[in-house]
Structures are given as structure tokens and as C-alpha cells.
Amino acid sequence: MATGYLYHELYEWHDTGTHASLLPADSRRGLQPFRHFENADPKRRAHALVVTSGLINRLTRLTPRRATDEEILLVHTAHHLQRLTKANDTGGDAGDGGTPFGRGSFDIARLALGGLIDSVKAVADRYVDNAYALFRPPGHHAVPDSGMGFCMLANIAVAVRAVRRSHDVRRVAVVDIDVHHGNGTQTVFWEDPDVLTLSLHQDQAFPKNSGFLTERGGGAGFGHNLNLPLPPGTGNGGYSEAMRRVVLPALRRFRPELIMVAAGFDASALDPLGRMMLTATGFRQIATMLVDAADELSDGRIVCAHEGGYAEAYVPFCTHAVIETLARVERPFEDPFRFDTLGQQELQPHQKAAIKAAEKLVKDVQHP
Amino acid sequence: MATGYLYHELYEWHDTGTHASLLPADSRRGLQPFRHFENADPKRRAHALVVTSGLINRLTRLTPRRATDEEILLVHTAHHLQRLTKANDTGGDAGDGGTPFGRGSFDIARLALGGLIDSVKAVADRYVDNAYALFRPPGHHAVPDSGMGFCMLANIAVAVRAVRRSHDVRRVAVVDIDVHHGNGTQTVFWEDPDVLTLSLHQDQAFPKNSGFLTERGGGAGFGHNLNLPLPPGTGNGGYSEAMRRVVLPALRRFRPELIMVAAGFDASALDPLGRMMLTATGFRQIATMLVDAADELSDGRIVCAHEGGYAEAYVPFCTHAVIETLARVERPFEDPFRFDTLGQQELQPHQKAAIKAAEKLVKDVQHP
Amino acid sequence: MATGYLYHELYEWHDTGTHASLLPADSRRGLQPFRHFENADPKRRAHALVVTSGLINRLTRLTPRRATDEEILLVHTAHHLQRLTKANDTGGDAGDGGTPFGRGSFDIARLALGGLIDSVKAVADRYVDNAYALFRPPGHHAVPDSGMGFCMLANIAVAVRAVRRSHDVRRVAVVDIDVHHGNGTQTVFWEDPDVLTLSLHQDQAFPKNSGFLTERGGGAGFGHNLNLPLPPGTGNGGYSEAMRRVVLPALRRFRPELIMVAAGFDASALDPLGRMMLTATGFRQIATMLVDAADELSDGRIVCAHEGGYAEAYVPFCTHAVIETLARVERPFEDPFRFDTLGQQELQPHQKAAIKAAEKLVKDVQHP
Amino acid sequence: MATGYLYHELYEWHDTGTHASLLPADSRRGLQPFRHFENADPKRRAHALVVTSGLINRLTRLTPRRATDEEILLVHTAHHLQRLTKANDTGGDAGDGGTPFGRGSFDIARLALGGLIDSVKAVADRYVDNAYALFRPPGHHAVPDSGMGFCMLANIAVAVRAVRRSHDVRRVAVVDIDVHHGNGTQTVFWEDPDVLTLSLHQDQAFPKNSGFLTERGGGAGFGHNLNLPLPPGTGNGGYSEAMRRVVLPALRRFRPELIMVAAGFDASALDPLGRMMLTATGFRQIATMLVDAADELSDGRIVCAHEGGYAEAYVPFCTHAVIETLARVERPFEDPFRFDTLGQQELQPHQKAAIKAAEKLVKDVQHP
Ligand SMILES: [Zn+2]
Ligand SMILES: [Zn+2]
Ligand SMILES: [Zn+2]
Numbered sequence A, B, C, D: 001m002a003t004g005y006l007y008h009e010l011y012e013w014h015d016t017g018t019h020a021s022l023l024p025a026d027s028r029r030g031l032q033p034f035r036h037f038e039n040a041d042p043k044r045r046a047h048a049l050v051v052t053s054g055l056i057n058r059l060t061r062l063t064p065r066r067a068t069d070e071e072i073l074l075v076h077t078a079h080h081l082q083r084l085t086k087a088n089d090t091g092g093d094a095g096d097g098g099t100p101f102g103r104g105s106f107d108i109a110r111l112a113l114g115g116l117i118d119s120v121k122a123v124a125d126r127y128v129d130n131a132y133a134l135f136r137p138p139g140h141h142a143v144p145d146s147g148m149g150f151c152m153l154a155n156i157a158v159a160v161r162a163v164r165r166s167h168d169v170r171r172v173a174v175v176d177i178d179v180h181h182g183n184g185t186q187t188v189f190w191e192d193p194d195v196l197t198l199s200l201h202q203d204q205a206f207p208k209n210s211g212f213l214t215e216r217g218g219g220a221g222f223g224h225n226l227n228l229p230l231p232p233g234t235g236n237g238g239y240s241e242a243m244r245r246v247v248l249p250a251l252r253r254f255r256p257e258l259i260m261v262a263a264g265f266d267a268s269a270l271d272p273l274g275r276m277m278l279t280a281t282g283f284r285q286i287a288t289m290l291v292d293a294a295d296e297l298s299d300g301r302i303v304c305a306h307e308g309g310y311a312e313a314y315v316p317f318c319t320h321a322v323i324e325t326l327a328r329v330e331r332p333f334e335d336p337f338r339f340d341t342l343g344q345q346e347l348q349p350h351q352k353a354a355i356k357a358a359e360k361l362v363k364d365v366q367h368p
């Protein structure tokens, strides 16, 4: 049983500048210089915990290389590739005005994507049984012609297309637990019946007007995009129920050969951008269900790609819990933050209602 | 029409150390050194915005002095006073193991409290019509014998007792909008019919097992403590409803001579500790209702004391909106963060139910 | 006896981005994102000390306004003005590739310069006796057609021209104690016999090939530019000697009506960019000599404009010592850093030699 | 040819608290909370450069373990061991009031020391040819009964004693290039003729009254402690001369079986604590001379232990140059900071005089 683990120090070097958390510093708008939410700390500290807890000794280190133009063009337009290539020397924005990056950041984005592609292939090849890719920048908001929401490249979408091209893998399920809607992945695979895209997210958080239950895929892909917008304030109980009622049944119907997880941690109870209440316990429960599903359905093949998550001190513990689950660690490292007892961690009726609405759509998921 | 404004640079110097956001850094527990949530930045930046926006020119600056032992003993025990006095030279913890402070921090806590006392007296004296006290450390969790939850001294409680002693003020209402339960204030005035303590907070967030609807005051004070635990995820709509259905009716029945506001901003949509969704718009609405209530009931006398709030980039805009409201600024400064359109900002049925439960208790509020 | 004091919170908002101290972050060159040496902290903390020590109560606060185009054009070219004006909306570089700035930074640069102009005029008008202007960005490297070395505008040069235009002031001496050569001021007044520019600096530190003894002014201005390059490692003793042997005699010969001081603190013993050893004691000695010279020569008229200085924890104490001297505070605040006893703080023979070489040039300073 | 490289993520977790660079934050002394000079960044960033430049691929990673009590007692007193053991749960100070540490920091200090001991043994065993140990906390100021100057344990001294006990190594030379005097190592080996301790440092910087030429060792050790205090402002030229005139001749006379280097980088041109001007070029020159000396004298056996160095952006390049030298990298990574051309980088006469004074003492170094 081997779990691949991807990390590279250069992921810490992606530069998002002196923002006021989200917005460019601007004295005229009252925005004093500070740091960007999407800075290196949450992921740097997550990696540090993986090392210092000793978990690293249970993992197989994977070494990244830069994704090629050809790989990027599997999903992205030449226009977007050109934009990033040109701005790599000066820094710039990836397209939506909210995705700043610095000198050399596109090299780093390539190193993240290339690392993910190879992680997926390592699982497809059975070099490792499953894998966790811890990197920056994230990917699930990027669309073919533009970066978006801190994402420069559509990491998971490209990796899925790449592995389907190189390996005998057809049916892929992408489970997105980032607190924001996985709009980029949805867009790329909108008409593709062979990729089931599932997104659990906070109702209408980001992007605007995106992530509704009614977005179900188009053409041959109808039914194979499934959004489950959850009410703000949803905790471990609500997420577990959503997994049990919607995600797992959908996966069982679809029978993927590979499960990809958009592993955002901005649904944690300490995240400044999300309003959810997941704890390390909740993330562990979700991961356990997904690993079990992979055992049952995809011969254990599951790859997690790190997405958002901005709680510098807490992302490490949540990430650690997921990686421990992949690696089937028996005695997990203790989460010193005690947020399991927050009020309303258990499933609430209004959350149940939202989940039930999505549950009805599961029947349209087919084994393609 | 004059609004008093209290701030002092020393409030930025209160030292909470290299915590992992909430917990003491400890390599053995996986807690890499970082910063404490309750560091100077949110309030420092709030003051900076008040200055740079020009709002400062509409305000009357109030100058703090240190609270005396005698004032502190109006609420606190000699034991607690002694603990803080002794640890002022070395730094220490204010009593609950979660309220770290540095060398000289007790001097700063005195400067905050002294400033608040004088702000309240300035309003009682009609030197200013109302006032905003922007300081650290916060106060609403501190109990007579101990600090708690980042609070060293029970700022509002002491100020209320002080002004009642020095001025012809008897009936005081304390409205606590910090995302956490105002347990300290509740404790101090538990049996006091002349102080109406109202706390709107996230259900069972902090402290543990505190802030329930069923905590209503004791003895002669029964009915004059009113907790309104709101579900995590409550936004501008839910808070407005809670104000209209519970807080304002209770204030009207009680007819305070002075309204104190425990102005925490950790119910903001970007707070890492709270799970609520208030925006500057929502805080402005709350403040407007409270200012109107003061006009109607307490001859305009209202004093806001800053409590929690940990979103470094967003606390400034929320604070600014409240101060603008006190100062009756016609053309408010624009909030560049656009979180008013987050999903479920409007009142939700389950929030309405929680509010209705509290509404039933309003009838027991009396004009004392 | 009144000392004017200029500061504005917006000076903290000038944004120099995520540099690796000096160089733009760039993963390909090994430059991990960090902060720029010229960030807000040294000056923000200096102001904080002025407030918290109580020194502020001895000072007359001056309020800045933005310098006008017309004022800027007293020194700068239309080309440079246009460059800054255009880049104010986006951020950019002030011309040398090493002077980054952010959105709205040019507004702040105007607010610094406008504040300095008015500070100088306040002294010329005898509204205050002398003044200290604590601001960012600095100015002494900027040349007419370009910013340079973190300086966007030639603050002192513009202020000197402005006051000479508006007031009955002709002879101005500029004493530059920043660790780097005051090349901008030198350039502006190169041929002007009425402005004596004196720069004490670390030999060949910045800019390259600048600041030599042999640069003496041109045309009618010959002899009225005096550079004193000091060996790296010079401390309180060497600086005192330089003041006594060169600066004071030159001032006495010149008989200025106004003394301007380019008050950089990067010659401090803890500065990361300079290699000198001045302590608060040394800065106090220099300031005392200059204040005495002003008393003797310019009817007490002396204005200090803050330039460089990058030791976040020590700049406050050095700045404080200079302001105390202007305000003739009898009992100075104690410097808790004990660097007066560093080895070789006293005058060294090789420093003496360098000073003597400059001393010979003093004879060419004339009363114009 | 193999170069061992020791690093562990836990070295970043040693917690030195919210100091004002050097001194404990204290509002009453004007010391606003900030960070300690000896924080994780300089070394964390040095390691990051080693990884991202690809140098890591030329190195043999060494894995640390914690030093045992028995090893610590090779140099330290039971009293000091007990002090650190007791304070490991709470944090404290290592004995001089200027060496703060946090919870679990003693575990990290053990991990540094244990790693160094094993690095030295790996070289003695010829598992690797030479080694670089990059860790925190530093060690060269610690004396047997106390920590001092940010140093908790006398790392090099313990490692020397340990390897002499376990291996057939008798004569060890310790060359200390940290900008401060290596007083701890001097103290431990004061009377030991078999350990030649050489310290190049800034004259009388730290500790006070320490590091004089006249401190030459006692008893049988006389002549085998050699201090070379250099004038502040010394650059690449002065250091090279000192190496050529004093260090190399002394090494040749002594004929060590092992060379230890106390590799501090606070003599760099950007260091806030030191006043020297070494650049990556200068450090490379020093390292080259030492590596050549090791080739000539000690069969190539040389181990560098990282000591001080506080320039977050520049320490990485200096460290990198030294490690490249150990690993005999032909095409070094470019230093983007251009400080080789600072004025007076070349040897100055007054530096030459200081070096000559030390040169006279070399004759008393004997092959023991
Ligand atoms: Zn997200
Ligand atoms: Zn709170
Ligand atoms: Zn300078």
C-alpha cells in the first residue's frame, strides 16, 4: 500500500503580492497593503506538518516537472497560454482581474500541473496506489480561456485529459469539496459523459451565479455534472450526509475508474473566506468515504489535488487528516483545535432539505 | 451633533505572542509559530481607515487615561487585579490559559478601560452625543475573577458600574453583537434588573456551554439577560430580523438611559473565527437601528466598545460603517468587498425560527 | 519654542510590494517573495514611539496636503510627472527599475511632498520654530527626470525651491546624513551658489560612482556641493568629528537662512543596508550640533525631512532622539538598545584621514 | 565526492517570540512587538534556495535525530541541561536573558545538535566527504552552564567532543567566521591543545569584552585559541587577507584531522546585526580556502555548522555559495545582489594592521 505525495518548495514561491486579503492594495479605496489570502503559508505549513509529524515517512515522494504547452492546450486556449507565457517575466493577472501572479509564477503553475499529471499517471500505473498533490496555485476555477479565482491553470481538468490520453482510463469522477463551486472543471467536462463532475460548495459564494443544482451538464454529458450547494454554516454532519446521500450513490452509479478530489480546505471552521464548519474530523470522514468508494469502485485509484484553504494554522491539520486517510494511518495525529463541538456541527433540517434536492438528481447518473 | 472617538497607538502594542492563530506555538503538537488572531492589525487598520478616509475630521478625539485599581475593583476581584499587576512585568496569561499578554500589556488594558470609562462619562456629560471606543484588548468574556477569551478586563461592565456611580444614570442596556456570547457582561449583571444584557451570537461558538436562550438572569435580574443564539451562516437578513424582533422591542420595554454596544466584528463575512456573513452594509443597518433606538429612548446616548473581529482587511470597513452611522455621515465610504450578494444573506426560515424563540422572552423585559 | 511635527497615516500605505528586500521576487533568480526594505514599518513604528512616549505632546502637529503639479515641476520634468501620474492607477516603477510603487502611491508621494513644503513654510513663517517631517516615500535620490533608490520625488529640493519662491529665504543649506549619497539634491542645486548641499555618506554605497569628494558643484555653484564619503564602519565618533570639522565650519562660512536636514537613519548600527554604527546617542549629537548651528546662523530655522532607515526596531529610537533635540526635551527617552559600546565607536585614524580630506574643501564655501 | 546536507523542517519551528528584533517587546520601554532577528526566515529561505536551485540534487541528505542527555553533558552542566529540560514545556530563556525559546524548542535544539554530531561522524566515517549542517538554534555563544546570544547548546563543541570519543579523531580545528566572537567554543576548549579555535569577528560586537587578541588559551592550550578581531566595515578583501595570513598558516601548523566551520552569515553586507561587507563572492572565497586546506591537511574532512545571519533575503545566497563550494559545483548560481562593488570591499590599511597583529601569534600554534 503506497501513497504518493507531491510537494515542491517552489510552490511556496508563487507570488500573489501585497493585497488587502482579496483586493489589490489601493490607498484611494481604503485598502492598506497586506497579504493575499492565497499566500504560501497555509500550504507551506501543511507540508511542514506532514514532515514534522513523521507522516512523510509513510509516503512515497513524487517529484514534479513542468507541464508542457501541449499538455496545457489539452484544456486551455492558445490565447490563455500566450497570456501566461508573456506575463511570466513581469508578473500580471491570469485573466479575471482577481488572479495576480509574479515573476516566474507561470513556471511554478507548470510545475504544479506537471506534478499533478504525473501523480495521476503514477496511480494509473500502479506505481503508487493513490496520491496527494499539495501545490499552488489552485486550479478548479480556471476556464479554458482564462484564469479565475486565484487559479492560473485548470489543473485537474488537464490531468484528467492527459491520463485518458496516455492510459487506459476512460471514466473519471471529480469530487470537488472546496467551499467554492468547481466551475472550471464543470465547464471543461460539460458535455462529456465520461467525466462525472460533482461539486459540494457553499451556496452562491464564488463565482457569482454559478454552482446551482440546475447546472447538470449538456448534450451527452447531461446528468453528469452535479452541484450540491450547501447552506453557509454547514458542518461535519451536513457534509457527511451530503457524501452519503449524493456523492457516494452517484459514484456507485457511475463506476469511475479513477476518482479525482478537488481538495479545498476553505470549508474548514476557521477559514476566512468560507462560512462552513468542517474540522479535521469532518475532512477525515469525507476522505474515508472517498477512499472506501475508490476501493469499491476504482480499484483504489484516487488522487487528491489541493485547491483553496486560507486558515494558516488550521489547513495543516485538515490536510494532514486527508493524507493520513489515503495512507491508512491507524493512529492519527491529534487536532489540537477543538471545533468538533461547535454548535450545529450535526446535520440541520435545512441542510437536509438542500441535500435531498440534490439526491433526486443522482438517478440521472449513468455508467457510461 | 458630536461623536466621540477613542483611539490610542498603545492599543497596538498589546502583545499576544507567536501563537498558531489561537493556540500557543508548540512543535510537539504540530503548532508552528505564527501570529495570534487577536493581534494589532484588524484594529490598527480600522483606525487607519478612519483617518485616511477623512472620517476622523467628523469626530471628536477622546484621550485615554489608565483605569485605576478602584475602578477595576468595581467588577473584578482583588485576586484578578493582583494576577494582572504581577504579570505586567513579565507577560503571562489572564487566567483561562487562552488570554496571553506581554510585558506592559496590563498598562494597555488599563488604558483601554480608562478610555472607555471616560468615553461613557463624556456621553453622560453631553460633552459628546455618542462615542466609539476603538481599543484592545477586548472585554466581554472577562469575568470578575479571571480574564477569558482574549479579554483581560470586563471593559463594558466596569464602565457601566463607573458611570452609574458618578452620574445620574441608572438603566443601561448592553447590546452585544460580537459573534461570541457576551458571557462576562451577563455574569456581572446577572441579578441586576437595572442592566439589560442582550447578546446576539453564533450558537455555541464560545465559550462552551454558554449563551443559551434559557440563561435569563437571576433573582431581581430575571428576564433582563437575553441571549439570542443564531445559527452559523446567518447574514445581514437574519441579523436585521433579530434586531427588529428582539433587540428593539426589548430596548423599548426597558427604556435605557444609556445604550452600550459590544461592537465585535467577528460576525463579518470574512472572519476566520466566526461563521456569520455580516457585511459593512449589515453592520450599518444594525448601527442605524441602535442609533435610532438611542434617539428614541436614551436621548441619543449610545457608546460602542470594540470587541472581537479578526479579518484584517475587512474589519476596517465594518468598523468604519458603524462609526459613520454614529456620526450621521450622509455619504458613506464605499465597501470595496462585495459580500452583500453572498448566497443566503437574506433571512432564512431556520434563522427566523431561532429568532422567534427569543422573541417570546421579550415580554419579560420590564422598565425597572 | 514650538517644534512642528508632520505625519499622516497614509504614509504607511505607500506600497512597495513583495520584494526580496531589495529585488523583485523572482523564482528564477532565487528571490523568494518577502517584503521590501522600504516598507511602512520603520516609520510607522517611529511615529508610534513619538506618540506613546508622550513626545507628541511637546510638538505642534502639522497637517499635510498634496503637492500640486506646479510645485513638482519646480524640480521635475513634465515627463517624470506624467510617468507618475499615469502609473498612479496601476502601480509601477518611478524610473530606475528599483523604485516600485503601488496604486495610489503617487497621491501619497504628493502628500509627503506637500507636507514638507508646508512644514518648511511654517518655519519660514515662524508658525513653528523648527520642524520634523516623518513621511514616506523618501526623496534625496530622485533626480529631475526620474525617481531613484526608493525615492519618487525630490522632496527637499522641491521644498527648497518652493519656499524660496514664496518667502524671503535665499540661502539654504541641506545637510544629508542618510547613509547613501544625496545625489538628487546635489544634481538639482549643482550650479546654484545659494544652496549649499552637504552629504555625509558611506563611501560608494549608493548610487554607484556617486558621492565623491571631487563632486563640488559647477559654474557659480562650485564649492557649494560638498561630499564627505566616510569609511564603512564609521560610528558616533567619526560622525561627530565630521560634523565638527566639515559640516559646522561650512555652515558658518555659508550662513544659511534655513537649514534642511535629509534625515536618513540607515547609518544606524542596526541597519541592514548601511554599514555604519550610529546609535540614538550619535544621532542626538548630530542633531544637537545642527540645532545649535541653526540657533547661531539661521535664527533657529531647521527642518528635518525623513529619508531612509530600515531597522524596524531601531529607527524609532534614532528618530525620537532627533525630534527630542529639535523640541529641546530635557529628559530624553532611554534607548534600550545598547550599541554605544560597540567596538570602534570612537573616531578611528582612517576615518580622521577621510574627514581631513573634506575639511580642505570647506574654505571654498562662501557666504553668497 | 559526496557532500552531506543536514536540514529538517522542525528547525523552522524554534520559537523566539514577538521581540523588537533583539529585545523583548515592552510597551513601557518603547519596544513595540515585532519579530526576533533570530527567526526562521533566513535559514528557511536558505534551504528553499538549496532546493529550488537544484543544488539539493548534488547533495547527500542527512537525517537528524535528537542529541541525548549524555551527549549534551559532554560539554554542558547538569544544571543547564535541567534548565532546558524543565522549560521545554512552557518556553523560557536559555540563561542570559537574551536567548528566548518556545514550547518544544529544546527538542528542536536537540535535533540540531544530534544532526550535527551525526554529520560530523558521517564525515569521520567517510560516508560523505564533507558536510553542511543548516539548522537552528545556533551554538557558538553557549557556554557550559548557560545558553547565550540566541544559542541554547554549544553545538560544535559537543560535536567535537562526541566524535573524538567515538572515532579516531584527535586534532580538530574550529574556524568561526560568524561576525560575533565564538566565545563558547573558546571557553570549552580553552585548555585543550588538541582543539585549535580560531575566531574572525567584528571587534567587540558581542559578547561585550570578549574576543580580544590577547585571549590565547590557557595551560596546555595556550596558543591554540586565536582571535582575530576585525574592524567594522571589513569586506571581501579584508577577510581574504585574514584567511591567507592567519587562518591558513595556523591550520597548516596545527595539521587538523578535521576542520569544523562555525558558518555564521552575519558578516554579510546586508546583515542588520553585523557591520561587515562580505558578499556571496567573499563567502565563496573563504569556503574555497577552507576546502583546499581540508584537502591538504585533513584528507578533505570539513563540516560547516550554520550559526548566525539575519538578512532574510541575502543569507540564502551566501549559504548557497558555501555549500556549492563544499560540493565542488562548477557553475555557481548567480548572486543577484550586487554588493561586490561597494566602496572599500578591498583590503584597507587599517584592516591590514589588525590582521598583522594576529599574524604574529600564529607561530605559537603547534602540531600537538
Ligand atoms: Zn475555494
Ligand atoms: Zn468574539
Ligand atoms: Zn539611504
Ligand SMILES: [Zn+2]
Pocket (backbone or CB within 6 Å): D178, D179, D180, D264, D266, D307, D308, D309
Ligand atoms: Zn553572530
